[in-house]
Amino acid sequence: MRKEYVFVEDLINHVGDEVTLAGWLYNKRSSGKIWFLLLRDGTGLVQGVVSKKEVAEDVFTMKDRITQETSLKVTGVVNTDDRAPGGFELWVKDIQVVQVAEEYPIALKEHGTDFLMDHRHLWIRTPRQNATLRIRHEIVRSIRDFYDNRGFTLVDAPIFTPSVCEGTTTLFETEYFGSKAYLTQSGQLYMEAAAMAFGKVYCFGPTFRAEKSKTRRHLTEFWMVEPEVAYANLDDNMDLAEEFVEYIVQRVLTKKKEELEILERDTSSLEKVQQPFPRISYDEAVAILKNNQVDFADGADFGGTDETVISKQFDRPVMVHRYPAAIKAFYMKEDPKDSTKALCVDMLAPEGYGEIIGGGQREDDLTVLRRKIEQHNLPEEAFKWYLDLRRYGSVPHSGFGLGIERTVAWLCGLQHVRETIPFPRTMYRNYP
RNA sequence: UCCGGCGUAGCUCAAUCGGCAGAGCGGGUGGCUGUUAACCACUAGGUUGUAGGUUCGAGUCCUACCGCCGGAGCCA
Structure with a gap:
């Protein structure tokens, strides 16, 4: 070298x-x-x-x-x-x-976030930022090792996509040789195709959301790893998710001790992140909110504070499954025991870090899926290729997506995801 | 988009009831043989976010705008 x-x-x-x-x-x-x-x-x-x-x-x-x-x-x-x-x-x-360097703008003193973010290209030299990004690297490595060691095939999903994936979030639109293209918000639909070709697959890349979110948990450009497994049901999916998260956390604990010390991260809570993780249904999660005097509308999705209340009941990540189908994406499979529920799962990180995983079992029945697309007012034409997967040897399959930045923020004990990525992109920042 | 907060020296912040715009760090000059964001002395550094308004007098009060931060919604 x-x-x-x-x-x-x-x-x-x-x-x-x-x-x-x-x-x-x-x-x-x-x-x-x-x-x-x-x-x-x-x-x-x-x-x-x-x-x-x-x-x-x-x-x-x-x-x-x-x-x-x-x-x-x-x-x-x-x-x-x-x-x-x-x-x-x-x-x-x-x-x-x-x-000889010119007068350096970042003193060895406290600075404001806006100033530091304007100098992000220099800020990454400082010990805390350096430690955070080294831990990010270890997380990325452990993710790749986890799937590679289990025989998953890495299948890269496209960044340019012809249309909406889920129909809910706002996409970045771009000009594409006279027509429109959108920056991907998820590689999942492509992973479903890949799972039918390779059995077990994952993709790992950037995703984009044009939502005008202004919170400590949101970026407009963030990285996601999305595994997908053919012939896997919701329980298999939760097994994979907890084994996966345990692996990442334990790898960081053993390999990045120095960096965690620089960040003054209290690791005692991370050491408890071992299988099995608690699994509760949406209805049980709602009951927890009611027991804690939270004003919650039945059938609604959980907000940030709701997630915190739920996750604080447990000393390790908690998996919440079977949300109302009405508040979930069209591709989620209906629960055969209760058609109003979806066979989905979210994993909530402890200490108020919120949702780090979202996924579930996919709808594999052509007729039901077409009905869902219609109910969600999505153009069936755009999903022609996706529906093909239900025509030619459709099987039950499941997968999930894990947000890298939220995971880094959790393991590093950071208040905001913007420090977990080298050059963050937020609603108000596209520089440097 | 909505709600709340903050904009003062390069940076982090003070400035009492509306009454002379200040400190630390960083810069410069000098001192010190074990410093730990070293320390000590001296020194330079200002269109108080922008535009209006009230007032004898505005960093401070009022209006609009701009920027940023936090939260909501949406999500990983």
Whole structure:
């Protein structure tokens, strides 16, 4: 990768050696005839000690020339020292400046979110943001490993779609060679086709919602993983969902301890995320709301505060199944025991983080599905290919979608999903 | 789209009843041999979001607009 420079994360293998690190100046402190620099290289932070009697004059006076975020290469001997942040420090012999940074806008002080988001391209250099995005990466890796290790085939869904998927949410419209195209809000319908071809599949990509949502749980562009399994019923689907979420959480707990510490995440609640997860019906969830004196209209969908009240009854994610069919998408299969209910499931994360999974068993009967499309005032023409799946060897099948950003926010203990994605897109932000 | 809140130095915020626009950080200058968002001294830095209005006098009160934040709806 690069032979000349050692990464901070590898210093543990170089104690006593003279090495050269390449990075950026995070901070400096001086005390007359000795000064300290904090070097950041993306893999960690290390303190360099510059002593007047041990370096050349021009190296010692470097402190007056280098500014925050100046790019530089530092050569020195690696030592362990309890006084140094991180436990290691570098006895500096030489410093080579690559570029002296202009006055850096992000001080090592508190800033407002709007200011930081305007400087998101720089903000991601700071420890907390860095830790969050590293955890995001671990979550993405664990998702891929989970499905790849279980024989799922990755099938990418298109971003441009010819028409509405669900008919409920507002889509971003774009010009497509003289006709209209829409940015996808879900790859699910395509995964249903893929499941009939590959048995068990998943897609993982960005999705887009043009809803004018202004909450801590919404972005206009977000990432979703959507598995779909042929011959799987609702119970199979819930089994998969809980095994999946347990896997992600435990992977992050074991592999990203340092990052969770940087974020000061209390992990005791995450350690409890183990199978089995509680499963309650919509009707049972409504009963919980009523017992907690929540004013709730029967048959309605749950709002953010409703979800919080429900999830606070449990110490791990809770799966709520069999919502009223009327408030769910057309493709949800009717419960054969109660046609007013749908064989769907939402998973609510603990600590008020809300819905992270939505899915269920799909309607596999051609006649019922056509009726649903008509009832939802959707153009049957647009779903011709989708209906074909019910004509040529239709089978029961199920799947769900997990929102990456909400999952990252939950595991990191963040108040807002906007910090869980490198460059968030919200109703009011399309910069940088 | 609706409801609520906030816009003061590069950044984070103060400014009492409407009465001289201030501090910390960051910048600059100087000091300090173990600092941990170091510290100490000095210093520069302002169209108080925009446009009107009330008043002897507006950062402060009123109106409209703009921007952002939080919530609702909708959803992952």
